[in-house]
Amino acid sequence: MSSDSRLPQGVPLPDWTRRPSPQPVTIDxxxxxIEPLNIERHGDDLxxxxxxxxxxxxxxLFIGPFADDAGILNWLTESANSRDYIYxxxxxxxxxxxxxLCAYMRPDPGNGVVEIGSIHYSDALKRTPAATEAMYLLMRHVFDDLGYRRYEWKCNSFNGPSRRTALRLGFRFEGIFRNHMVVKGHNRDTAWFSVLDSEWPALKSAYEKWLAPENFGRNGQQRIPLSDMIAKAR
Structure with missing residues (x-):
């Protein structure tokens, strides 16, 4: 049976080709x-x-908290040795x-899709320019270097801080996957967010303006919030 070309099928992508799989990467x-997770280099610090x-x-998170340092180190070692996620x-x-630390998760190079996840910051890193810049650098690598079409963020639907962070970073909310997972003996409904390649140029411009030294006062406080810059760029 031949397909009817008159029926809608989405935007044609005649030049689309499979993209490279994400690999461990160093980005300054x-x-x-950003450095590939290495236990000898990063284990003690983390x-x-x-x-x-x-x-x-x-x-x-899918893991933790841990009873002792050995538990944390075992988790970090397993993460560094993962073949599925790129930490x-x-x-x-x-x-x-x-x-x-964080990871590129569930890479789908055939469709140009990857998720950023397994994000865990020390208390000292939270709410700092470095924390935001890390997300920018990893997103930039996916879109500019690898040529992906879609960058995903997912979290427990009850995780308000993660949902707010996704929106602040420019991800768009797409909906809730009900009964998506069982995590630590509890049902997890998952909130889905994404950034598309067509949205990236505006986001990139906003990130670069926000991260510029002149956007921070002597006390390190931002002058203009990232969310305001993203809204203006869009």
Whole structure:
């Protein structure tokens, strides 16, 4: 049976080709540096950072909290050795220490789709320019270097801080996947967010303006919020 070309099928993509799979990558920024997660290099820093992380920050993660340093180190080791996710350590340039980690998840190079997730920041990294810059650098790599079409963010529907962060970073809310997962013995309805390649140029411009030194006062406080810059760019 032949298809009817008169029926809507979406925007034609005659030149689309499979994109490269994400690989461990090092990216230098002004406030942070992204490095492939390595236990010898980052293990001690991250164990120390996560040892004192507020317990509530573990609630919506797939793992933790841990009873001791050995548990944290085992989790980091498994993450560094993962073949499914590509984990990165986030180095705070101010201290020179690893202060957080995240991962490219569920890469789909055939369709040009990847998710950013497994994000866990030390308390010292949260709400800093370095934390925002890390998300910008990883997003920029996906769109500018790998040529992907879609960048995803997913979280527990009850995770208000993560949902607010996704919106602040320019992701668009798409809806709730009900009964999506069972996590730590609880049902998880998952909130889905995304950025598309067509939206990236405006976001990139807003990020670069927000991260510029002149956007921060002597006390390090932002002059113009990122969300305002994104709204204006769009």
């Amino acid at each position: 920024g002004r406030y942070c540096r 164990v120390a950072a996560f040892r004192t992380t507020d317990e509530s920050s573990w609630v919506y 990165s350590a986030i180095i705070d340039r101010a201290s020179g220490r690893a202060a957080g």
